[in-house]
Amino acid sequence: MDSILQDKSMLYRKSGRDSRKARMRISVIIPVYNEEKVLKEIIDRVKSVTIVDEIVVVDDCSSQGTQDVLDLIQDASIKIIKHPYNRGKGAAIRTGLAHITGDIVIIQDADLEYDPRDYKNLVEPIENGKADVVYGSRFLLKKWKASTMFHCLVNQFLTSLTNMLFFSHLSDMETCYKVFRTEIIRSLGLTSDRFEIEPEITIRTLKRGHRIYEVPVSYRPRSYGEGNKIGWLDGLKAVYAILKYRIKK
Numbered sequence: 001m002d003s004i005l006q007d008k009s010m011l012y013r014k015s016g017r018d019s020r021k022a023r024m025r026i027s028v029i030i031p032v033y034n035e036e037k038v039l040k041e042i043i044d045r046v047k048s049v050t051i052v053d054e055i056v057v058v059d060d061c062s063s064q065g066t067q068d069v070l071d072l073i074q075d076a077s078i079k080i081i082k083h084p085y086n087r088g089k090g091a092a093i094r095t096g097l098a099h100i101t102g103d104i105v106i107i108q109d110a111d112l113e114y115d116p117r118d119y120k121n122l123v124e125p126i127e128n129g130k131a132d133v134v135y136g137s138r139f140l141l142k143k144w145k146a147s148t149m150f151h152c153l154v155n156q157f158l159t160s161l162t163n164m165l166f167f168s169h170l171s172d173m174e175t176c177y178k179v180f181r182t183e184i185i186r187s188l189g190l191t192s193d194r195f196e197i198e199p200e201i202t203i204r205t206l207k208r209g210h211r212i213y214e215v216p217v218s219y220r221p222r223s224y225g226e227g228n229k230i231g232w233l234d235g236l237k238a239v240y241a242i243l244k245y246r247i248k249k
Contacts (some may be wrong), residue, residue: 004168011189023125024069024102024104024126024127024149025053025054025101025102025103025104025130026044026051026052026053026054026102026103026104026105026106026119027052027053027054027055027056027100027101027102027105027106027182028052028054028055028056028105028106028107028108028116028119028182029056029058029059029061029092029093029096029097029100029105029106029107029108030042030043030046030055030056030057030096030108030110031089031092031093031096031109031110031175032057032058032059032060032062032066032070032092032110033061033062033066033092033108033110034057034062034063034065034066035062035066035111036062036063036065036066036068036069037111038110038111039066039069040069041112042108042110042111042112042116043055043057043073043078045112045115045117046108046115046116047075047077048116049116049117049119049120051119051120051121051123052077052116052185053077053102054077054079054100054101054102055077055078055079056071056078056079056081056099057078057080057081058080058081058082058083058092058093058095058096058101059080059081059082059083059085060086060087060088060089060091060092061082061083061084061085061086061087065229067147068083068249069167070082073174077088079099081095081096083095083101087116087193088192088193088194088195088197089194089195089197089202090190090191090192090193090194090195090196093107093190093192093197094131094135094235095246096123097182097185097186097190100182102182103181103182104123104126104127104179104181104182105179105180105182105185106119106122106123106133106178106179107176107177107178107179108176108177109176112220113126113176113219113220113221114136114176114177114217114218114219115217115218115219115220117218118136118177118215118217118218119128119219121215122134122136122177122178122179122215122217123217124131124194125213126179126181130213131211131212131213132180132181132184132210132211133178133179133180133181133184133205133210133211133212133213134177134178134179134212134213134214134215135156135172135173135175135178135179135212135213135214135215136175136176136177136178136191136214136215136216136217137171137172137175137214137215137216137217138175138216138217138219139155139156139159139171139172140141140171140214140215140216141216141217142174142217148160150228151221153170154191154235154238155172155173155174157235158173158174158199158238158239158242159171159172159174159221161239161242162199162202162203162206162242163244165246166203166206166246168212170204170212170214171204171214172214173198173199174198174199174238175217177196177217178201178202184205187208188204188205188208190198190204190243194234194237195234195237195238196237196238196241198238199241199242199245200239200241200245203241203242203245203246204245207245214228
């Protein structure tokens with residue numbers, strides 16, 4: 001009897017070790033362009049999330065101030081890749097995807113609008129096998145704030161246009177928090193260099209038949225004076241991108 005119990009105990013311990021080894025590794029991509037005032041804080045916030053295994057910061061040819069902040073980072077869990085010239089957020093994401101090693105990837109803007117403490121809820125549907133793609137939706141909160149009414153209306157219009165063209169039921173297509181199994185987002189064949197990357201990711205995901213699972217996330221918008229880089233021209237480009245990728249394979 002004692003030997004049987006000992007065998008079972010060894011089996012349970014072995015199973016525990018195997019389950020820990022099988023835990024999905026989580027990588028975070030942070031595209032950066034001229035965010036020296038908040039860059040250290042957002043990196044510290046991401047580092048404080050215990051489930052994060054790897055951070056890949058892609059500096060899109062920022063000013064010297066941002067580069068100085070990055071030069072002070074000495075952490076083996078953080079990879080820093082620098083573009084020799086400004087290429088845009090989409091290009092930075094694609095560069096990050098080429099360097100991550102995790103099973104799940106989270107895209108994190110370098111500002112302080114989104115809270116990394118939401119990561120656990122974002123990755124849970126993937127880890128539990130409920131979804132392969134998760135979006136953090138600002139609109140699922142009871143109170144949603146935009147930096148301007150214009151931003152709110154543009155977000156709703158772009159999301160509604162996407163839903164109409166692709167028979168989807170998204171509430172926030174333009175969210176920063178897009179979370180994927182790494183092999184799936186790498187398979188999308190992304191090509192956009194700038195902010196058109198947001199509709200491209202969504203449309204290629206929907207066209208390949210992947211259901212996008214949404215969870216609510218917190219959001220603190222910043223104004224143009226605080227560094228918000230999205231303007232009306234980006235809204236027009238997003239509409240063009242939605243229509244383009246509706247046709248393009």
